[in-house]
Amino acid sequence: MRPRTAASGATSRRTRIFIGIVLVYCAGIALLLYRVVGDIDPRYRESAEESLVEVSQLMASLVEQDVIAGAINTGRLEPLFRSAYAREFSAQIYGLHKTRVELRMYVTDRNGHVVFDSTGRDTGADYSRWTDVRRALNGEYGARTTRDIASDPRTSVMYAAAPVRWGDEIVGVVSVGKPVQSFGQFVQDARSRTLWVGAGSALALLLLALIMSVWLVRPFGLISDYWRWLRRQRDLTFGRMARRAADTLRGGLREMRDALTGRSYVAEYVQTFTHEIKSPLSAIRGAAELLQEAGMSEAERTHFLANIANETQRIQDIVDRMMQLTALETQRALDRSENVALAELLHEVAAAAQGAAAKRQIRLHVNIDSQAWVEGDPFLLRQAVSNLLDNAIDFSPAGAEVALALHAGPREARLTVRDHGPGIPDYARDQIFEKFYSLARPHSHKRSTGLGLAFVKEIATLHRGRIELANAPRGGTIATLTLPLRSPG
Known part of the structure; x- marks a missing residue:
């Protein structure tokens, strides 16, 4: 059986996370679309009902003009609707082409019996039990929706009623009714548009989820790293836990940033690395070819x-250096952390560099103007200061002085390394921390790896x-490493 590698494990985990995101997102979108699409029809019905209320009040006022001694006279209603139904017109309402009047109306007496029906079908029928009629006769707002054919929901008709008054008496x-089918095309069109917008949004966000799924592997690693760090600590305070959490989160954000530019970042890294080793490889090949020639003296051979x-x-x-730098760049937070006395660290670094300086x-x-403690990795801090001191020695003229200083403020400690060399040229100031960028040493005219400051x-x-890094006022360069302070103990 082929062994499972770390890469395949990470890929499998990313796949599972992505599938989980897709399922959760699809469920959420489906629920949202279900609610939105299901809400379209009621919203259109509400709009239609509002119009029916106004028309019913208008028609009730018209009918009241013909009430005689409490009796309703519907004589002029029949020719009115016959003329309206016979009218020919063409109205293009967005996607709906309307050619006929579909509005309905019926009138009942005070007992709920139909005295006029615009369709001519239910004149004389008892409507006293219909909700719209019953509530309107009681002086309340009445409305209902009823199917013309009980088994066919497409034949539903909405009604809104208004009372006919004679003085203070409801007589x-x-x-007024309107078939639901008359605005059903608007509902159908709105549903289609909503579904298309939802589908388009889903596809766009799924693409985003594909990208985010790669990143979401990181938080699991962040939590795991933070938990391992907590288990290693013997003396925990809220402040230390909060700082560690912030450092871990900052590292995760850097990884996300690198994930965005990953391909170009790696390509640039490899291209620069290849360029840097081309020169020494050419020198090695040239020397090797010369060594193969006959008649070379021993001194030349040794050279x-x-x-x-x-x-x-x-x-x-x-x-x-590349391996060390890569290890640091992939590190979310410090693996080990303890109180570091900066004064002692400076003395140790200076003592170690005495040989090279001599x-x-x-x-x-x-x-050192005062003692200062920081929380960190003493090994890494020692390497950082050593790099700065090595640079200062390399760029200093023979017989000069290099000064190391420690200044403690209320919240930060500043470690400075000052040399009396040529300083930083203007053209190099923006590139001094870039990988593989290096200036020639004044005494040897050679360049370093260009990875130390990075x-x-x-x-x-x-x-x-x-x-x-900055040029000092009276010549030379001053490097300042600023670190947040930690109280001793």
Whole structure:
């Protein structure tokens, strides 16, 4: 059986998450569309009913004009509706072409018996039990919806009634009706449009879900990392837990950002790396070809062998730094964290660099105005300061001084490394922290791997700090590593 790799496990997890997102989203969209589409018909009915109420009141006022001694006279209603039904017209109402009047009306007396029916079908019928008539005779608002054919919902007709008054007495009811089918085309069109919009939105958001599903693998890792960190701690405070959570979340956001630019980021990384190792590889190949020639003196042979060893070491340095930097960039938060005394750290770094500084007669001076503690990884912080100090030594002229200083403010500590070299050229200020970007050393005219300052920047970010490089007022460069303070104890 083929073993399950970490990559296939991550892919499987992303697939499951994506399927879960799709199912949840589809269920949500389906429920939303069901509610919206189901609500379209009632909204159109409400609009139609509002119009029927006004028409019924208007017709009731008309009928009241012909009430004599409490008796309703419907003599002029029949020719009115016969003429209306016979009218020929053409009205294009958006997608509906209307050619005939479909409005209905009937009138009842005070007992609920029909004295006029515009359709001519139910004159003389007892409508006293219909809701619209019964409520209107009681002086209330009455309405109903009834099917002409009980088994066919498409024959439904909406009615709204108004009382016919003679003085203070209700002597009858006027009820105006409209077939639901007359505005059913609007309902159908609105439903179709809603479904198309919903389907289009669903497809667009599913594409977004596909992208987000890749990212959502991250939060599970964030929670797992945070939980592992909690289990390793012996002394926990709310402040430390909140800071750790913020660091972990910040790391996850960086991963999301990198996921967006992942392909171009990797392509740029590989292209730059290839460019950087091309020069040492060419030097190694050239030296190797020359070594194959006959008649070369021992001194020349030793020189070219030394070149091969130096260029090989340079490639090794680039690879090692790249691996360290990549490990930092994929780290969401610090794996280990403890109280770090910055004064002691500066003294340790200065002592370790004494040998390299002495070779070029460079004096190291450490100035600490007050003790300061930060929460972090002492190994990474030591590497960051060492990188800054190595740069200062490399760019300082022989016999100069490099100053390391620690200044503690109310909330932050500033570690500075000052040299008296040529400073940062104007053209390099915006690129100084870019990977593989390096300036030639004044004494050797050689360049470094160009990864040191990028490495320091990543360490500063992991410690919620920042790194800045600037030209000093009286020449040279001053590097400032700023870190948030942590109280001792």
